[in-house]
Amino acid sequence: MPELLSRGFAVWTQNTRSASNDLTLLHEQALLDMAAGHAFVRDRGFEAVVSVGHSGGAALAAYYIEQASLPASQRESATPGGKPVPLAEAAMPVPDGLLLMAPHPGQGRLLMRVIDPSVVDENDPMSIDPTLDPYDSRNGFVAPPASSPYAADFIKAYRHAQHSRVERIDQVARERVADSAKARRRHATNKDPRDRRQALASGVIVVHRTDADLRGVDLSLDPNDRPYGSLFGRRPDLTNYGIVGFGRLTTPEAWLSTWSGISSRAGLVRCAAGVNVPVLLVELTGDQACFPADARETAKAFASDDVTHVRVAGRHFGAPIVDGATSGATLAGEAMAHWLGKRFPTAAFVST
Structure with a gap:
């Protein structure tokens, strides 16, 4: 944001009702919060409004544009867990463009790549299937910071097992959501306070070990300028157990809406197919969440015929690749300002 402000662009920033708390984050509700921000800046007379999405905010911004571009009657009416969301009744101004910085594929798709499939008991953080343990030398892991050479067969089995684990958690989430819905319906009829309590007691899903992306320790997989490790630290073999x-903590509704790579609708590639406004995608060459293949797939997925994909040196949150170098945030700001100057001489931004 400071980079854009310093270049003369007005900036509007906001958060959702789930600020700093993904425990209850429902993407469909967050769309209503984004709509309020877009309406706010439009009502103040800005000639152009460009939405900005960084990291996971990229999928949210694209999801917003997809839904805002639809006739009201065609918008989503409920979350994947069934909670009603009145998008059809909301004023949802469509922005004039979309800026993306370090856009990962969306929380659910990202988690699908970082979840540890060797967990065999969701109630035991130490349970393990050794044949799927990413940090076992028998599967290719070597002591850090040396890059681990995983075999193609292990990678294939690992990805399949990750999908299976998410499927199992989905099943638990849907069962809990269904039990709550049944209790609400009973309470509507009999007004028994026990049913009301059960409707609210869907509990919290605990997901152990979610720092296990093979790309964090095998730098030959989808290579870029990233350092060894993950967004959480230089030793994912340890932070995975922290x-x-x-x-890690989520309500059943929020799991299905946000963190499930199977059930969530907020996948960036899926939503990009409904985005017809001009797009700038700024990929950071040392990113540990938006990898080169992700960036290329995303850029191709947009429905817009005006999509620009640039790469600048930097890390996911805008730090420089090496100490003393120009920060990724500054380089991204330069690229954004150049793109904006050609298309929107004056613009406000809705930051996600």
Whole structure:
């Protein structure tokens, strides 16, 4: 944001009702929050409004544009878990363009690549299938910081097992959502307070070990300028067992809407097919969440015939590749300002 402000562009930033708390994040509700921001800047007379998405905000911004571009009657009416969301009744101004910086594929698709499939008991953070353990030397792992050479057969089995684990968590989430819905319907009829309590007691899903992307320790997979490790640290073989990580705590509804790579609708590539406005995608060459293949796939997925894909040196959050170099944020700001200057002499931004 400072890079854009310093170049003379007005910037509007906001957060969703789930600020700093993905525990309850429902993407469909977040679209309503984005709509409020877009309406706010439009009502103040800006001639052009360009939406900005960084990291996971990229998928949210694309999802917003997809839904805002549809006739109201065709917008989503509920979350994947069934919670009603009144998008059809909302004013959803379509922005004039979309800027993306380090856009990962969306929370669900990202988690699908970082979740540890060797977990065999969701209630036991130490449970393990050794044949799928990414940090076992028998599967190709070597002591850091040396890059681990995983075999193609192991990678294929690993990706399949990741999908299977997400499927199992999806099943649990859907069962809990269904039980809550049944209790709500009973309460509507009999007004029994026990049913009301059960409707609210869907619980929290705990997902152990979500720092296990093979690309974090095998730098030959989809190579770029990234350092060894993950967004969470230089030793994913250790942080994988800690308390940090994507999607570690989530309600069943939020799991299905946000963190499930199977059930969530907020995948960047899926949503890009509904984006017809001009797009600039800024890929950072040392990114550990948006890899080169992700960036290429995303750029090709947009429906717009005006898509620009540039690469600048930097890391996911805008740090420089090496100490003393120009920051990725500054280089991204330069690319954004150049693109904006050619298309939108004056613009406001809705930051996600």
